[in-house]
Amino acid sequence: MTAIFLSPPMFAELSEHPRFAESVVYQFNGLLVVFVALGSIWVLLEIIGAFFRRSAARQSAGAAPSATLPVAPVAAAAPTVPPEIYVAIAAAVHCAYNGRARVIAVSPETSDTTWALEGRRAIFSSHHVRNR
Amino acid sequence: MFTGFLDYLQTTGFALLTWRMLVMWAIAGVLLWLAVGKGFEPLLLVPIAFGALVANLPTRGVITSQMRPDGVYESATFNVEMSPRHTGDVKVLPTTAAADTPPEKQHYKVEKVEGGLYDFISQGVKLELFPPLIFLGVGALTDFGPLIAMPRTLLLGAAAQLGLFITFMGANMLGFTSKQAASIGIIGGADGPTAIFLSNKLAPELLGAIAVAAYSYMSLVPLIQPPIMRLLTTKKERVIRMRSLRKVSKLEKLIFAVVVMIVCVLLVPDASALIVMLMLGNFLRECAVTERLVKSAQNEIINILTIFLGTSVGLTMAAESFLAPATLKIIVLGVVAFAVSTAGGVLAAKLMNVLSPHNPVNPLIGSAGVSAVPMAARVSQTEGQRYDSGNYLLMHAMGPNVAGVIGTAVAAGYFISTLGH
Numbered sequence: 001m002t003a004i005f006l007s008p009p010m011f012a013e014l015s016e017h018p019r020f021a022e023s024v025v026y027q028f029n030g031l032l033v034v035f036v037a038l039g040s041i042w043v044l045l046e047i048i049g050a051f052f053r054r055s056a057a058r059q060s061a062g063a064a065p066s067a068t069l070p071v072a073p074v075a076a077a078a079p080t081v082p083p084e085i086y087v088a089i090a091a092a093v094h095c096a097y098n099g100r101a102r103v104i105a106v107s108p109e110t111s112d113t114t115w116a117l118e119g120r121r122a123i124f125s126s127h128h129v130r131n132r
Numbered sequence: 133m134f135t136g137f138l139d140y141l142q143t144t145g146f147a148l149l150t151w152r153m154l155v156m157w158a159i160a161g162v163l164l165w166l167a168v169g170k171g172f173e174p175l176l177l178v179p180i181a182f183g184a185l186v187a188n189l190p191t192r193g194v195i196t197s198q199m200r201p202d203g204v205y206e207s208a209t210f211n212v213e214m215s216p217r218h219t220g221d222v223k224v225l226p227t228t229a230a231a232d233t234p235p236e237k238q239h240y241k242v243e244k245v246e247g248g249l250y251d252f253i254s255q256g257v258k259l260e261l262f263p264p265l266i267f268l269g270v271g272a273l274t275d276f277g278p279l280i281a282m283p284r285t286l287l288l289g290a291a292a293q294l295g296l297f298i299t300f301m302g303a304n305m306l307g308f309t310s311k312q313a314a315s316i317g318i319i320g321g322a323d324g325p326t327a328i329f330l331s332n333k334l335a336p337e338l339l340g341a342i343a344v345a346a347y348s349y350m351s352l353v354p355l356i357q358p359p360i361m362r363l364l365t366t367k368k369e370r371v372i373r374m375r376s377l378r379k380v381s382k383l384e385k386l387i388f389a390v391v392v393m394i395v396c397v398l399l400v401p402d403a404s405a406l407i408v409m410l411m412l413g414n415f416l417r418e419c420a421v422t423e424r425l426v427k428s429a430q431n432e433i434i435n436i437l438t439i440f441l442g443t444s445v446g447l448t449m450a451a452e453s454f455l456a457p458a459t460l461k462i463i464v465l466g467v468v469a470f471a472v473s474t475a476g477g478v479l480a481a482k483l484m485n486v487l488s489p490h491n492p493v494n495p496l497i498g499s500a501g502v503s504a505v506p507m508a509a510r511v512s513q514t515e516g517q518r519y520d521s522g523n524y525l526l527m528h529a530m531g532p533n534v535a536g537v538i539g540t541a542v543a544a545g546y547f548i549s550t551l552g553h
Contacts, residue, residue: 014550016309023304027297030546031290037399037542038290038535044391045283052384120524 081106148190152451156188159454160446163344172351176324176442180344183446184454195250195447205337205453208254208444210247214240254444257332257339262441263325264405269434270325270537271389271413272426274505278530280388281377284484285497285528289535291480292501293543295320295473299465306461311335314547316462319346320469321540322353322504326406328445330544333552340448341459345466350504356467357474357499357511364478365495369485371520372494374528385418396542402552403545410537470502477501477532493528500529503536 014026090103141147163181167174186194187207197207217239256262279285296317303313315331315338327346331339349356362370393411397404413429416422481498496515500508512529 014310016311018304018310020301020305023301026550027300030297030300030543030550031293033400033546034293034539034542035287035290037396038286038539040395040399041392041538042283042286044395045280045286045388048384048387048391049280049283052381053378056381117522117524120526 081108145190150451152455153188155455156184156449156451159449160185160188163348166348166351173347175438176347177351179439179442180347180446180449183443184340184344184449185446186443187447187450192248194248195254196248197450199452205450207448207450208251208258210245210251212242213244213246215243217241250444250447253440254447256437256440257328257444258336260329260332260405262437262444263329263332264409266325266434266437266441267406267409267541268413269429269437270505271410271415272417272429273434274410274414274417274534274537275530276385276388276414276534277380278377278527279532279534280380280384282528282531285493285531286535286538287484288477288480288493288498288501288532289503289537289539290501291498292473292477292503292532292536293321293539294476295469295471295502296540296543298472299469302468303461303465306465308458308461309335311551312338314551315342316465317469318342318540318544318547319349319462319466320473320502321536321543322346322350322470322473322502322508323537323540324350325441326540326544328441329406330547333548337453338458338462340445340450340454341462342466343445344449345463349466349470350507353502353504353507354511354514356470357502357508358515360471360474361478361496361499361512361515364475365482367519369482369495370516370518371523372485372492373520373523374494374497374525375491377527382418382420386415389415389418392538396538396545400542400545400549402548403541406541406544407538410541473502474499477536494523494525497525497529497532501532501536501539503533503540505533505537506530508536509533 014022018026086103086106089106093101093103160181163177163184166172167177167181187197195207196209197205198209200206298317299320300310300313300317303316304310308316311334315327315335318327318330319342321327324343324346328339328343331342335342389411393407396407413426416426416429477498477500478495479498480501481493481495485492485495494512494516496512497509500512502508509526509529513524513526516523516525
């Protein structure tokens with residue numbers, strides 16, 4: 001199989017006006033070269049990436065006990081919201097809804113994705129992509 | 133008196149105008165309108181269109197153009213006058229020197245170099261200096277992080293080179309030689325500098341038409357790609373949400389630049405100039421200790437070269453060479469190349485989902501495998517949001533997008549290694 005791919009004229013010379021079959025084999029080999037090149041980089045990147053992921057996991061595992069142990073008793077307590085934040089939220093809600101809404105509960109956001117999402121939304125909406 | 137006036141007119145540029153030149157003025161006008169009025173790739177289309185206009189004016193001192201005996205139109209040539217150089221008491225004459233003296237022993241003194249401004253500047257294209265230097269800037273501007281975080285998208289960049297090879301066959305069937313067919317096919321890669329690099333090497337007579345087609349279609353990415361993307365995907369596939377990309381460390385990015393350079397140079401040495409400069413630019417960016425160099429590569433170097441490259445390419449668009457049936461064929465083949473490359477990327481993404489259903493990719497990012505950075509990735513993002521407004525595909529699409537740059541350079545290397553020697 002390999003001999004077929006590597007034999008001339010595929011990787012050697014191609015005539016100025018090749019026959020159809022020659023042209024097909026030439027194209028196939030060209031795509032093969034591109035896939036081999038980028039596939040090799042993919043494999044190497046997976047190997048390198050696995051090494052980095054493992055070392056990152058090891059680092060975080062090593063750092064976790066020292067960080068969590070002393071904090072554990074504090075973490076048991078519910079995260080508190082300063083009273084001025086309640087006031088600010090209530091004022092904002094009052095202004096936004098013209099006094100027709102009531103704040104029932106306020107809880108701190110534990111996930112950090114909302115701000116990231118909002119950031120992305122702001123960035124994407126600031127660029128205008130033409131749709132013609 | 134009237135005869136004197138007519139004689140004077142014969143010395144002006146009016147006497148040299150032809151109807152073909154006027155047609156080219158109109159074409160240059162259309163390109164300028166697309167660039168300025170419509171905002172299509174203005175950074176390149178403006179210099180190209182302006183160069184095209186200048187190429188079809190009877191200028192003096194700008195560029196020398198002539199038709200060779202074989203019918204090929206050649207521009208940017210300059211004359212060098214030399215005289216034998218005296219070495220001690222012995223005067224080495226050219227005739228005897230050629231016969232008796234080894235070439236390394238012959239000495240000449242350059243007396244005079246005659247040529248217009250762009251006879252010299254265009255040597256940057258002819259000697260293949262500008263495209264690799266622009267790649268330096270591209271590397272300095274590109275964040276390969278999304279590709280490193282999801283390296284399997286390299287396959288999408290590879291699959292999106294399908295159009296190059298299919299178009300090669302189509303061009304061959306339309307009567308183009310293998311070298312010309314390869315130069316036309318590379319339009320499908322949607323990478324201007326690579327298209328110029330390859331066509332200058334294999335088919336310089338088609339450089340103007342190929343460059344114009346490549347940059348025009350790059351600017352039309354938001355128009356050409358979406359119908360193909362919709363045709364080849366289901367609504368269910370278009371709303372696939374992909375996993376977040378992991379954070380890539382600085383060291384990983386540095387290793388990436390070196391590894392890609394080594395692999396590509398070993399596999400396709402003929403693409404070395406492009407790949408080496410791309411990765412040098414990227415290494416400068418990621419190492420974070422060469423800020424001044426990165427800034428120059430990202431701004432001054434790439435901007436100056438873009439002006440020179442664009443105008444040099446435009447100046448090859450003289451009416452005698454551009455107004456030919458071949459140009460029309462190239463324009464048609466170019467859009468075929470682009471469409472097939474887009475389809476190749478999308479279909480490869482669908483195939484990846486069949487093979488790896490637990491970690492699917494949104495097939496819309498496959499189209500970004502053509503290397504029009506970052507326009508193709510933004511088209512994936514826009515199309516994705518059309519069906520799911522909370523789906524952010526941009527960073528995922530940047531992976532195949534930058535992989536396409538590498539893939540096109542590798543394909544160009546393959547064409548040069550098999551056809552260019």
